[in-house]
Amino acid sequence: MSENSKNSGTKPNNGAVDNLEKEFKEHSVAEFFKKNKQMIGLYGKIRTLTMVVHEYVTNSLDACEETGILPNIDVKIDELGDEYYEVTVTDNGPGISLDNVGRAFGKLLAGTKFHRMMQSRGQQGIGASGCTMLSQMTTGKASKIITGQDGHKPIALELVIDPKLNEPKISNVKELDKEFRGTSVQAKFKGCLYRDSDQGALEYLRRTAIANPHAQISFRDPLGQKTVFKRTHNVLPERPTEIKPHPKGTTIDDVLTYCKTTKGRTVASFLNNDFDRMGAKGIEEIRKRVKFDLNKDPKLLTWEEAEEIVKAFKVINVIAPSTDALRPIGEEQIGKSLQNIVQPEFLTVLTRKPTVYAGGYPFQVEIAIAYGGGAGKKVGDQTSMDIMRFANRVPLLFDNGNCALTKAIQSIDWKRYDIKDPSTAPVTVFVNFISVHIPYTGAGKQAIADEEEVLEEIRLALMQTGRKAGIYIAQKRRSFENQQKRLMFYKYIPEVCKALSAITNENEENLKKKMEQMVLEKLKIDEKKEEEERKKAEKTIANDDNSFIAKKPKKEEQKKKSKK
Ligand SMILES: Nc1ncnc2c1ncn2[C@@H]1O[C@H](COP(=O)(O)OP(=O)(O)OP(=O)(O)O)[C@@H](O)[C@H]1O
Ligand SMILES: [Mg+2]
Structure with missing residues (x-):
């Protein structure tokens, strides 16, 4: 029998108590996240690579916008071996000084954004340094940084994190003899996979481009294929102001x-x-x-x-928080972006007024519903509802089941808006949630907590846009049903006339002519009604500044397309 099992359980085992006392150790935040990298979203083969791109790209966008620079961001992924990749992200931002670059990429929970009440993509100070740590953990290699500030020679350096101290270890610092303003980070990662899928880096960047029409983003995938998302808006979003706590x-x-x-x-x-x-x-x-x-x-x-x-x-009575710190994308820009990138047949957009959750945090919701054309998620010849979630303009590709944005969309009775079954509807629902503090459910920042006010506000916005989409979709459905009815009439005329002629001895050809005449007259009435309904729906939509019906391509263009 062992010592432990002999113990009656009323008195502690003194030897074990001593051992426990000796075991007591401190550990740094870097050691903690090294062991718990899933907490910052760095897990899953495909997800990891997308998350790395996300962390670097959001930093580039934040840095450019904060310093009044129209962002140009260049992303490259190279395959170095089996489940082994190198990610390079270069921006034209303000650059980082030698004093701060170590902390920016080599110290967890360090950054410029955590302590502010201002809308930005980053908030925690673990994105970039988390990637440095993952890189050194999986490959043993340092991350390479080049950074240049206006009026200074750019510097190149290599960096790892000392996990015990949560401090950067910088090596190979060199001054470069070339012109460069911005930041370029290059890091290697093992145990991950690149896929051109719903959760891959290309889709992430496509969605980033939709929500950031002022950014120019280029991407080269591991096969060397290049995609450029061109800037469609040449004006930077106005810089949000910092607000005080409410x-x-x-x-x-x-x-x-x-x-x-x-x-x-x-x-x-x-x-x-x-x-x-x-x-x-x-x-x-x-x-x-x-x-x-x-x-x-x-x-x-x-x-x-x-x-x-x-x-x-x-x-006491206090006026609701100031909302100056919020910067929505805006209805016009969302409309242009979706028309440009998704190319739907119909689109309606809404930016709601700012409001407050948890008593003190202002937030705002932007919704778009796109129908037909390139809208919806296409897998083979099946199309289903595509949900595009964004928080402060950042695409959220993971943990959708646990997110308030998904829950709000799922709670809508889409049948009311003539979308009978979302799993077969060619519909894209775009939701951008902006706030000075996004209530993420985890440090991986992929799902938003379902605060009551947040859910209700998104639902209201969805219902408002849903009603407009419903007008267009219902009109389309009726027109399709009428078309089917017409085809059916013509299909059965010969058979019906044959049977009638056999019973009545009437000439079959005469019967056919009469029957066709009757159907034609009935259809003319139907067509007139349909045309009236179409015009009514189009007029309602035309009177709304934020809904658009795509212009049908001219006949010549259609011919050219079909020849191709
Ligand atoms: N490309 C860049 N240009 C300029 N500064 C940068 C760049 N990348 C990172 N930084 C600086 O480094 C800091 C740390 O970045 P990091 O991604 O770790 O944290 P964060 O963006 O503040 O928050 P989060 O963890 O939510 O992303 C940033 O706050 C920013 O000040
Ligand atoms: Mg960040």
């Missing part, structure tokens, strides 16, 4: 954290300076509800006093 979304811990860095000398001036929508009236309301003096130094605030403030925040 009282309604603030916790006690937040108050105490902000207190430490405030420039306010009294609690009253701290409330006024550091919170959104806190004016003299709001501060007076708080003064009435707390037991301490608001002239107190905020750095001396106790937990209990902060709790009193948060309780007061909950009950």
